Amino acid sequence: MSNQDLKIRVGIDAKWYFDGPPSGHMVVKNLVDEIIKAGDDRVELCLFLVSKNKKKAKAHFPEHIRLIFLPGIPNLLSNLFLLPLMTLLYDIDVVLFQNFGSAWPARALKIVYIHDVLFLDYPQYYTKAEVGYFKQMVRFAANVDQIITISNCEKERMHKHGLNAPLGINVVYHGINGAFKSLHTYSDDEIIALEQKYNLPQAYLLYVGRVNVRKNILGLVKALNLLRDFDHKLVIAGERGTYPELDDYISATQLEDRIIFTGHIPEADLRLLYARAKVFCFPSYAEGFGLPPLEAMQCAVPVVVADRTSMPEVCGYAASYANPDDEKSMAGAIELLLSNPDLYNEKVNHGLKQASKFSWAKAANEILTLITEAYAGRENYSEAQA
Structure with missing residues (x-):
């Protein structure tokens, strides 16, 4: 048969x-x-x-x-x-x-x-x-x-x-859902409406996902604290669980004004939130796949990810990698993208190509x-x- x-x-x-x-x-x-x-x-x-x-x-x-x-x-x-x-x-x-x-x-x-x-x-x-x-x-x-x-x-x-x-x-x-697109596909009115809705700064780093220990948000916030020379805030989009270590660190380092917690975001808003970001950061200690970096790539946003578990397999040469146990490594990878326009554009182009495989x-x-x-x-x- x-x-x-x-x-x-x-x-x-x-x-x-x-x-x-x-x-x-x-x-x-x-x-x-x-x-x-x-x-x-x-x-x-x-x-x-x-x-x-x-x-x-x-x-x-x-x-x-x-x-x-x-x-x-x-x-x-x-x-x-x-x-x-x-x-x-x-x-x-x-x-x-x-x-x-x-x-x-x-x-x-x-x-x-x-x-x-x-x-x-x-x-x-x-x-x-x-x-x-x-x-x-x-x-x-x-x-x-x-x-x-x-x-x-x-x-x-x-x-x-x-x-x-x-x-x-x-x-x-x-x-990857085909609705994730780069910033130029959106109207000025759509962009302004999103900025006002979530009180977005002119330039921001972005994390999307659960806010818990496995996702290593504390490590990302520590990296942000090292990026004092850049006028970028950190937007964290995702449901916020109990994370006292994170709260204590933010309070001790007076980073409240540089971090925006949005909570859960509807998918239509999330797509534009990705596209509007300067760099997407995904410092997770362990992932089975790790879809958010690919979604960011499809939105023409370069990504910094942890060099662990499935991330190298999924992101290939398109990502910038960092040691999630070392905030200096993470901050250095972000800083390199922000300070090197040629590398930034190269990673954007590689990211679009990588995302197209999925x-x-x-x-x-x-x-x-x-x-x-x-x-x-x-x-x-x-x-x-x-």
Whole structure:
């Protein structure tokens, strides 16, 4: 049987499509949108969604997409019990889980999309409850047919900790939403409105993401304190958790006037916030992928990132790298960009080229190919055995 002869009923765990963890919501929404847009005639698509979004979902998705609604319970429990049951009831051939796989049903091909297992190497950045919860991903991954992850760095980490699957671990990079664009694409009115809304200075460095210890915001603020010769403020865009060390340092060094915390920002504002920045800074100690630097690159903004985990793999030659344990290294990388126009423009051009390698359409097509090839392989094996 050839791939062209197959019509596979694929169930996708899309519970985070309308809401959920910010990064999980972003990934699921972009992938599902692109899979639908691809219109692959080899696949009949079924989406597992949360019941509270039933009205919204029915109005949003095309009629040919089968929608299967589940009660809003924790993702682990839903994937262990409800998704498998629905897979049996709707006669689904392949199910794509988010993070947590399941041992049953035996008939369906089980693929789990695990974003990262950073907690195995960096437990200090997680609570004990989080580590205990996330470890169930490793436990239940032993029961799936295939694992998809987001970088070779994470694939190697999984192998190191004994994760594997009969059909292997496959890497599918995240994409970048095409709506991220450079500053010249915006009108003066749009730029002025953003500046007034967030009280933006004329020149600023930017960080986007969670404000916590793993993201090393304290290291970035220490680097800012060394950049006294530059009239740049630091804009930190993201939900601010409990971070007493950061608060104490800002107060002790009297940096309150040089730092703007915006909190969570709507995506439309975020895109322009990127484009309006002078340099994007991402000093994180550990990342499974690290999408914000690529989003900044697509907005024609040069980036300074930590030389750790997945960052060199994802950012390539386009980024400027710094040691996240050394604020002098970070400050030096930022200063070099701000003081060297030729290097600045070179990094902008390299960044645009690097960002062009990543798209959600490409990611969706790679996932569809993995699904169809895995299913065809199993069908061919079953026919040969018959």
